[in-house]
Amino acid sequence: MQAQSPLLPTAVGVGYKPKHFTAILADAAPVRWLEIHAENYMGDGGRPIAQLRHLAERLAISVHGVGLSIGGEGRLDPDHLARLRHLCDWLNPASFSEHLAWSTHDSHFYNDLLPLPYTAASLARVCDHIDEVQTVLRRRMLLENPSSYLAFAASTLSETDFLRAVTQRTGCGLLLDVNNVFVSATNLGYSATGYIDAIPLDQVGEIHLGGHDVDCDDHGAPLLIDSHGRAVVDPVWSLLDHTLAQSGPRPVLVEWDTDVPAWPVLMQEARRADRALGRLKVAA
Amino acid sequence: MTAQAAFHAALLDVACPVPEGLCDGSGRPAGRRYGVYRNNVAVSLRDALDTGFPATARLLGAENFAHVAGRFLRSAPPTTPVMMHYGTGFPAFLEGLAPLAHLPYLGDVARIELALRASYHAADSPVADATILQGLDETAFFEARLVLAPSVRLLRSPWPALAIWTYTLRPNSPKPLAGAQDTLILRPDFDPEPHLLPDGGFAFLEGLDRGHCLGAAMDQAGEGFDPGPTLGLLLAGGGISFIHPPKE
Numbered sequence: 001m002q003a004q005s006p007l008l009p010t011a012v013g014v015g016y017k018p019k020h021f022t023a024i025l026a027d028a029a030p031v032r033w034l035e036i037h038a039e040n041y042m043g044d045g046g047r048p049i050a051q052l053r054h055l056a057e058r059l060a061i062s063v064h065g066v067g068l069s070i071g072g073e074g075r076l077d078p079d080h081l082a083r084l085r086h087l088c089d090w091l092n093p094a095s096f097s098e099h100l101a102w103s104t105h106d107s108h109f110y111n112d113l114l115p116l117p118y119t120a121a122s123l124a125r126v127c128d129h130i131d132e133v134q135t136v137l138r139r140r141m142l143l144e145n146p147s148s149y150l151a152f153a154a155s156t157l158s159e160t161d162f163l164r165a166v167t168q169r170t171g172c173g174l175l176l177d178v179n180n181v182f183v184s185a186t187n188l189g190y191s192a193t194g195y196i197d198a199i200p201l202d203q204v205g206e207i208h209l210g211g212h213d214v215d216c217d218d219h220g221a222p223l224l225i226d227s228h229g230r231a232v233v234d235p236v237w238s239l240l241d242h243t244l245a246q247s248g249p250r251p252v253l254v255e256w257d258t259d260v261p262a263w264p265v266l267m268q269e270a271r272r273a274d275r276a277l278g279r280l281k282v283a284a
Numbered sequence: 285m286t287a288q289a290a291f292h293a294a295l296l297d298v299a300c301p302v303p304e305g306l307c308d309g310s311g312r313p314a315g316r317r318y319g320v321y322r323n324n325v326a327v328s329l330r331d332a333l334d335t336g337f338p339a340t341a342r343l344l345g346a347e348n349f350a351h352v353a354g355r356f357l358r359s360a361p362p363t364t365p366v367m368m369h370y371g372t373g374f375p376a377f378l379e380g381l382a383p384l385a386h387l388p389y390l391g392d393v394a395r396i397e398l399a400l401r402a403s404y405h406a407a408d409s410p411v412a413d414a415t416i417l418q419g420l421d422e423t424a425f426f427e428a429r430l431v432l433a434p435s436v437r438l439l440r441s442p443w444p445a446l447a448i449w450t451y452t453l454r455p456n457s458p459k460p461l462a463g464a465q466d467t468l469i470l471r472p473d474f475d476p477e478p479h480l481l482p483d484g485g486f487a488f489l490e491g492l493d494r495g496h497c498l499g500a501a502m503d504q505a506g507e508g509f510d511p512g513p514t515l516g517l518l519l520a521g522g523g524i525s526f527i528h529p530p531k532e
Contacts, residue, residue, distance in 0.1 A: 067366075
């Protein structure tokens, strides 16, 4: 497998939004890397590709796929895999990641991250898909834990056992989204810190932070929606501290994908993440 | 039925009951928790159409557009994860809706928006040196071949589609007047811009795009066609990638 070069810095990154292009070129600090959604850079040319080439000269780039449907029952779309390969080949990103979810069924793409039951059969399928991705892309990938709004009665494995098994069988790493952990734990009634303690943190190559919306289910229980449309809430910052205290420093990304704020607002979040990483260095 | 097939079957059909086997953390039926996924899918696809077809959306009004987009996304979900291409069937879909028959130009306005998006993501290309044309004698000029840039798009309409698009999105634009309009889209740097083509311009550019020489393309444009204004537009907007004079 091809060595990943350059590596993602153990520092703060943000999800890249074109409206921040000029601000980033002027002064990105403390941000040292950017994450892009792979599918937005699959055109033939124009501004998106030109901006990406520009940014890649200055900052490390993480490519984050949102449409490969790794958790799907069907085979991976070979055309889409080829597009990802093309992007990773010319960009040589510091990281490639995708989701434990599905989005394509019978060749229809639903533009959302849909859930799967955790069973021996789905585990085998996900591992086959990750093997294929890592073979085609010739690099190790990171798999992101989902935000869950419901569970499958058919599941026989916990999500953390499922993810641990995936890393052991495929050699892939994990992208630990602590907001997703908080959302899923609240929605399904388990302990968020318990989830962190059960995940193989030594396999975590990146951490995500993001905002969520608050709704409720049919019984009036809180139902959190992973919207990426607002600031990170305090309990998620605490969960980040809890995670970093055990994992040690990791690349930490702030995601803000809808109602994208002005750069200074995003920077407040980035600086807070930077301080969380800074506290580790002081403690060490 | 597999778990995914069952999950998928009810995703875009709100009349379909929530699939069995889905629950909350204590094993109770998932109920509106499943609705979160339904909502995410419909809203994200509708937002993609709204972003991709801003003039169409404004012409229809928010409520009507949401309804029409909802029908379209259910009849034609994306077939690729590359969402920049979503909606290629939307103009024809609009034309097929009987309740929209009183807006016969809507499909062509949507085609302009689709073409602008395609141009935005088209491959970069060199800009031809216009002085090459100026240096040719008359015979060589008519035999020269021009290669249009990949970002160039040509559209025909029996309606004043470009004037309607402009009037809808740009304040202080003149009111559209009845009549057919052909549109040329050029992308000088990164921002595609639509231009009104003069009579014969569409046939002329179509000829060039098929690889005909300037003289043949002018013949297709019709008697008395002056290629000057259309060539001027193309050259000013970076629409010609290569100029191939005839081989000696």
